[in-house]
Amino acid sequence: xxxxxxxxxxxxxxxxxxxxxxxxxxxxxxxxxxxxxxxxxxxxxxxxxxxxxxxxxxxxxxxxxxxxxxxxxxxxxxxxxxxxxxxxxxxxxxxxxxxxxxxxxxxxxxxxxxxxxxxxxxxxxxxxxxxxxxxxxxxxxxxxxxxxxxxxxxxxxxxxxxxxxxxxxxxxxxxxxxxxxxxxxxxxxxxxxxxxxxxxxxxxxxxxxxxxxxxxxxxxxxxxxx
Amino acid sequence: xxxxxxxxxxxxxxxxxxxxxxxxxxxxxxxxxxxxxxxxxxxxxxxxxxxxxxxxxxxxxxxxxxxxxxxxxxxxxxxxxxxxxxxxxxxxxxxxxxxxxxxxxxxxxxxxxxxxxxxxxxxxxxxxxxxxxxxxxxxxxxxxxxxxxxxxxxxxxxxxxxxxxxxxxxxxxxxxxxxxxxxxxxxxxxxxxxxxxxxxxxxxxxxxxxxxxxxxxxxxxxxxxxxxxxxxxxxxxxxxxxxxxxxxxxxxxxxxxxxxxxxxxxxxxxxxxxxxxxxxxxxxxxxxxxx
Numbered sequence: 001x002x003x004x005x006x007x008x009x010x011x012x013x014x015x016x017x018x019x020x021x022x023x024x025x026x027x028x029x030x031x032x033x034x035x036x037x038x039x040x041x042x043x044x045x046x047x048x049x050x051x052x053x054x055x056x057x058x059x060x061x062x063x064x065x066x067x068x069x070x071x072x073x074x075x076x077x078x079x080x081x082x083x084x085x086x087x088x089x090x091x092x093x094x095x096x097x098x099x100x101x102x103x104x105x106x107x108x109x110x111x112x113x114x115x116x117x118x119x120x121x122x123x124x125x126x127x128x129x130x131x132x133x134x135x136x137x138x139x140x141x142x143x144x145x146x147x148x149x150x151x152x153x154x155x156x157x158x159x160x161x162x163x164x165x166x167x168x169x170x171x172x173x174x175x176x177x178x179x180x181x182x183x184x185x186x187x188x189x190x191x192x193x194x195x196x197x198x199x200x201x202x203x204x205x206x207x208x209x210x211x212x213x214x215x216x217x218x219x220x221x222x223x224x225x226x
Numbered sequence: 227x228x229x230x231x232x233x234x235x236x237x238x239x240x241x242x243x244x245x246x247x248x249x250x251x252x253x254x255x256x257x258x259x260x261x262x263x264x265x266x267x268x269x270x271x272x273x274x275x276x277x278x279x280x281x282x283x284x285x286x287x288x289x290x291x292x293x294x295x296x297x298x299x300x301x302x303x304x305x306x307x308x309x310x311x312x313x314x315x316x317x318x319x320x321x322x323x324x325x326x327x328x329x330x331x332x333x334x335x336x337x338x339x340x341x342x343x344x345x346x347x348x349x350x351x352x353x354x355x356x357x358x359x360x361x362x363x364x365x366x367x368x369x370x371x372x373x374x375x376x377x378x379x380x381x382x383x384x385x386x387x388x389x390x391x392x393x394x395x396x397x398x399x400x401x402x403x404x405x406x407x408x409x410x411x412x413x414x415x416x417x418x419x420x421x422x423x424x425x426x427x428x429x430x431x432x433x434x435x436x437x438x439x440x441x442x443x444x445x446x447x448x449x450x451x452x453x454x455x456x457x458x459x460x461x462x463x464x465x466x467x468x469x470x471x472x473x474x475x476x477x478x479x480x481x482x483x484x485x486x487x488x489x490x491x492x493x494x495x496x497x498x499x500x501x502x503x504x505x506x507x508x509x510x511x512x513x514x515x516x517x
Binding site: 075090 | 432433435
């Protein structure tokens with residue numbers, strides 16, 4: 001599903017690489033945590049997988065396609081196969097929960113009728129039934145992140161990338177979001193999550209890849225934060 | 227749905243930044259009006275040239291004491307000259323008759339004129355009116371010649387004024403165009419900034435690039451078109467109130483500016499305005515904003 005082959009990423013003007021010769025392979029349907037201190041290079045992996053940046057050396061393979069070498073006009077179609085969730089939710093403040101999710105569908109050409117069918121379903125799935133017409137500022141942090149997860153999942157992506165999705169949430173709410181991601185993972189969606197949150201990693205007991213100074217220092221199948 | 231979204235976003239964008247958009251439309255309008263005026267003058271200069279060159283003659287005036295023989299020599303030379311399309315000899319009497327036409331409004335002038343006071347001349351039409359100096363060099367040394375006068379030289383002076391006006395309006399058009407382009411770029415940047423959240427989400431979920439960019443480009447195109455319409459209005463007003471008004475006598479000497487030409491500027495300016503705005507907006511998005 002995902003293969004990083006000897007990937008090195010050096011940002012312009014940086015003295016040392018953010019990722020240094022990283023080899024990682026993630027199978028279809030896996031749930032993987034990337035952990036490590038700030039600046040270790042975890043978010044760089046997310047950006048590489050999204051093709052926001054390209055590797056300095058090495059190959060980033062997603063679904064058998066070399067993402068780094070992809071023509072830029074193919075990138076939008078590629079991103080439709082990926083869902084993203086971020087620490088800061090990235091919701092549109094002037095749109096309701098329903099409209100936020102529907103926006104993501106409409107801008108890739110789905111009809112209003114499709115939205116009316118699919119959006120309430122996915123909002124129900126993330127536990128926001130009855131709150132479709134609330135604006136983000138009328139929702140709690142956890143609820144906002146649920147909207148974001150709904151938006152990421154509504155298109156049934158092959159993989160879900162989560163960059164510190166619980167970073168702004170209290171422990172209880174974080175657990176709820178993790179349950180949600182776990183459910184999504186059980187539908188067969190590959191989940192890649194970057195986090196600092198040791199509690200969560202320890203509770204979930206999933207594969208843990210630890211990165212330090214741009215290198216993989218640990219890769220455990222049912223790991224803890226350590 | 228998508229078409230509706232793109233159109234409403236473009237309209238919203240124009241309205242959201244209305245002062246900047248207005249500034250852009252005004253500069254665009256001035257620039258395009260100058261361009262249109264320059265284009266009209268260009269057509270005009272060409273027509274005036276055609277009309278005058280067709281009539282232009284070189285006049286070879288004979289000295290009062292020129293002999294019959296000297297006239298014969300000149301006559302022969304002109305008859306065999308490849309630069310000469312046609313020519314005729316104007317006697318003192320013919321000159322006097324023509325003078326009476328020319329000075330019909332000035333009876334005082336006519337009183338002092340007699341056929342004897344006017345010179346005889348050869349009136350020469352050239353195959354190529356630009357070859358006047360050639361003719362002058364060729365005939366200046368003949369005996370019995372008083373002066374060689376080229377009407378084209380006078381016409382040239384009128385042309386040089388027209389051309390200067392045309393160049394000036396073209397320069398103003400270019401200067402204003404560069405200002406307009408910078409404003410287009412700025413308007414697009416501001417629009418992209420005010421919609422940065424939407425743009426980020428669209429890129430994240432994989433909306434096609436054209437879909438992300440089109441509202442901004444359309445916004446610039448609409449503003450460009452409004453500018454073109456204003457420019458056309460200015461030109462039409464100029465035709466109606468100036469050229470057909472106080473300047474009418476001038477255009478009779480030259481050639482009249484037909485409404486057809488003025489109307490022709492509308493599609494031309496609209497095309498240029500829309501095109502230039504679209505390209506500038508797209509370049510701004512592609513290389514500066516990186517939308």
